Amino acid sequence: MAKRIEAVNVSAYYGSFRAIDGITMTVEPKAVTALIGPSGCGKSTFLRSINRMHEVIPGARLEGRLLIDGQNIYDRDIDVTAVRRMIGMVFQRPNPFPTMSIYDNVVAGLRLGGLRKKALLDEACEKALVSANLWEEVRNRLKRPGAGLSGGQQQRLCIARAIAVEPQVVLMDEPCSALDPISTLAIEDLITQLKNQYTIVIVTHNMQQAARVSDRTAFFSIDSTGEPGRLIEYDDTAKIFTNPSVKRTEDYITGRFG
């Protein structure tokens, strides 16, 4: 089920500004891959290019190839909605749909995708909420608005919403940066559980978090402001954090470089 992602020489642009340059890396299935690096180094841009969210921004475009199990998702005959259904995404700030209840939020992807049968929706809702470790907290108030939950609960609601459509890859863009340590722990536990089923790519500014949850870590960096971001080193997490091959990675991890 889970998919292997291969980026081949991927460069992304916002208008004439090149945000990332020539990224080539392979993301392994059923594993957690962390993207770390200083602000503006293009790790979020790279993440968004994996499910073609990059092009939502006016003027944004991309060069290179991104292969999901050998198939380039930037080919002309690719259905973007199908790509995004296969590759789900969780954002930095929780973004539950404000007009919808908890239940409606979780099944939004299925319902807007055309699924109507209530029994199937109920089942999918419970399954997704259980997977997101939220079921016990909300089972008695599924009809209440999703925006009424706490920040950590909202983020788990968004994770439930993302996995309810049964994607094969889940992309997470700093999912814990707006959360307190307890909610962060809950979500990290969740990521560890989810990797049994899904390929997970997570962008994080928190290096302890990358070390805790990921199997592989990619370090991105920029030479200076205005330059495009590049992939500096990509290896097993244990190696990156104990014995990196590149001096810049070591400087960043040990805090000698912003």
Added chain:
Amino acid sequence: MSERLGTIAGLRTKRLPGWAVPALAAGGLAVAWLIVYLPGTGGAVLTGVCAALLFLAALVGVSVAVEGRRAATDRAATALIYAAFLLALAPLAAVAYTLLAKGATRMSGDFLTHSMRNIGGRDAGGGAYHAILGTLEQAGIATLITVPLGIAGAIYIVEYGRGALATAIRFFVDVMTGIPSIVAGLFILAFWVQLVSPLFTADHQPEFSGFAAALALSVLMLPTVVRSSEEMLRLVPATLREGAYALGVAKWKTVLRIVLPTAAPGIVTGVMLAIARACGETAPVLLVAGASASINSNPFAGQQQALSIYIYQQAKDSSIYAPPRAWAAALTLVVLVLALTVAAKLLARRSKLAR
């Protein structure tokens, strides 16, 4: 820093007691009553103004003496803002009071259910049923035309429009906002009544109709609906759209099921403003729908009355029975618009989840 600002002696400060402000207000009123109203220098309004000025002066004076300058400035600013609020509210209260007082005398079930057919200058009866019917039909048809068009236009501008075409459409919507209502009426008179309506009549003669009035009102409502819907759609956070895209939801479905419901309460408010404006328009309706004294429930053929024209006609009529009818019709119009607005607000709130 402390050298420039002076050292802090203590955190406590002297404050006026809670009863001081009402006491000063009562004192100001009493003095004004004594020196303005009793000698007959001025009426109730002048007394009120003097009382307010006396109160303000006394409040600032007492506050400076007891609390110091900063607190006195605060008290004066607070009092002035309350005064501005009351001043702004006064016309609204006056209009509501006048409408109720003068409109209620002639208001009756009879007024709401009868037309002006065969009512002469010496007849006390008659009503506004035909005008209410006309206003409801004309504004209703105009709303049916405008709301889908306007919201679709706003969706195009916000979600799809790129480049020169979208800019041009925005510009022309802005231009449309500035069209005087009489010009909209003349346009429909020249275009619809003179050119198009003869194609539909049996004798191929131009014909006034409620539908023509609805078209004129649509021209006036459309820019309001487009602009207010556009603003509301822009307020929907981009993260909600991205959240939907990331679930593999197509763009049109995202707009329809996520963006529009989120913006709905604001869009409803804009639509209601447009309807309220349309209900009060007189000139364009008079130009293209005429003004009939009889009931005409068919908006597509023949002259039709509207409440706004009815008010205008009754207000300038020489009959002694006419002005009360005008007031009653004005009250009817305001209540009608108010009821529509409240209903729409309730409807919009019900569709949104309450916290």
